[in-house]
Amino acid sequence: MNELLCYTSDFDAAEQEINQLGGLVRLRLTSKAFVAALPLAELSTLVHCKIAPNGNIDDETERLVGIWKASNVPRAPTPSEGVVWNSPDYSTPGAQVLDLAEGEAAIEYEQSTGTPTSRYMTGRISAGIIIVDSNTPGELQFSDDEHATLRDEVLRSLHFLSHEEPRANIGFYPDFKEVAVSLPSESSSVSDPYENLERRWRDTALAELGFPAGRAGYQAYLQQLMSELGTEWGFVAFFTKFPVHWFAYAIWEKVVMHFNNDAWGPSAIHRVFAHEICHVFGAADEYGNCQCGSLHGHLQSPNNNCVSCFGSVSEQAPCLMDRNVLTICEHTRKQIGWCPPLIETETTTL
Ligand SMILES: [Zn+2]
Ligand SMILES: [Zn+2]
Ligand SMILES: [Zn+2]
Structure with a gap:
């Protein structure tokens, strides 16, 4: 191929x-x-x-x-490559926050992130990439180089996932939207610390794009994108330099990332982003407090590469859900649906 x-x-x-x-x-x-x-x-x-x-x-x-x-020109490895996500001096990419307050059934969260638009990672997938820039010069504003870096990192991330499992026949259809906003003057606060910071710049950007505030707004954008592009699945990702509660996290069909990407740096956005996308499609973390054997994803596959399954870390397979590497272990593969009956048994030539 x-x-x-x-x-x-x-x-x-x-x-x-x-x-x-x-x-x-x-x-x-x-x-x-x-x-x-x-x-x-x-x-x-x-x-x-x-x-x-x-x-x-x-x-x-x-x-x-x-x-x-x-x-397509190979890059020199960055210092943080291969480092376990919860290593000292680094912050961990966030896992999904299972907030049941929005009236969703608890059972849904046991299957991927509970989102009908991302049950498993196969076929054609829309990726709504919203870059929320500041319209005022200063440290919150992206430079032209940073806009290019961000696109580069997003494409690297999607490219990696697109052919990591050839039988999944994955095609990514990203849609880059750049919105320059200024934060509204102080608004009332909400108890969810993620939402409290995110909604200020996110809802301003959504309004600018003609969508309602909140989850309804980015869901509407995603639905529009999926129907325009004719994809089976989709998710949205917000990138910004505005204040966030955590530098990277996935909730439902949404990823949020700060451009600075904590100590991992912008050159590792592609790996952290791929990690978060795997969450959106059902994968669990394999570091820290993960539970050996807990069930995840559409196929309810056990988290058997979780660090707590092993007597020593050296027995654990390298995996994007455990550390800063572009490798996905067999257990994560099942959690995101790269397993029969969701894909063919035989390897095709793709
Ligand atoms: Zn994670
Ligand atoms: Zn390729
Ligand atoms: Zn894994």
Whole structure:
């Protein structure tokens, strides 16, 4: 299977063409450009997918294509690579907060994060990426370089997950939205410390994008995106430099990350983000207070790579749910649905 950057003036026709040839869209950059996975022998027959753009392309397509091309050059390891998430000097990426106050049935939380839009990680997946920038120059504002870094990190994260399990036939369809806001003057506070800080910049950004406040607002955005892009699943992610209760966390269908990414740094956003996305699709943490054998995900698979299952840490398999690595263990794979009957038994050529 070959990975190919394609340009098109008709995304739907191009996707159909790729699918008919036994391939898939692995990463949609914009409606004008995408990364396809398809059999090597078929390249010459493509009609809707072009290896060069036909005429001018828009700025966002040009930017994402440039970032995609550069991201294929291997990077030197960063100092925190491979470090267990709860190591001294670092903060742990947040797990989902199971707040039952919104009238959801408790049973739902035992299956992935209880969200009908992310039961398991297979097939086509929308990723609504909302970058909440400050409209006032200063430390809360993203520089152009930081906007590029963020897109790079998001694409690396999605690219990794898209082919970590070939039988899952994953294609990610990110939608980058940049919103520059200023925080509303002090509002009333709520008891949930995450929500208390998040809602101030989040709801301002959602209003700017034409959506209602709160979970209803980002759910509406996600539903719109999923129907526009025709994906089975989806989630939203907010990136910002505005105050957050924790630097990275996943709640329901939503990931929130601070650009600075704690001591892990912006260059590790792709791994922390992949960790949080795995939570959204049902994976449990494997460090700290995880419970050996507790059941998670759509298939209710036991957390058998949890650190407490082992007499010594050296017996634990390396995994993104335990440490800052791009590897996913067999138990996490089952929790996010990379297991029959949700995927085929036989390995295909994808
Ligand atoms: Zn976690
Ligand atoms: Zn690839
Ligand atoms: Zn694992």
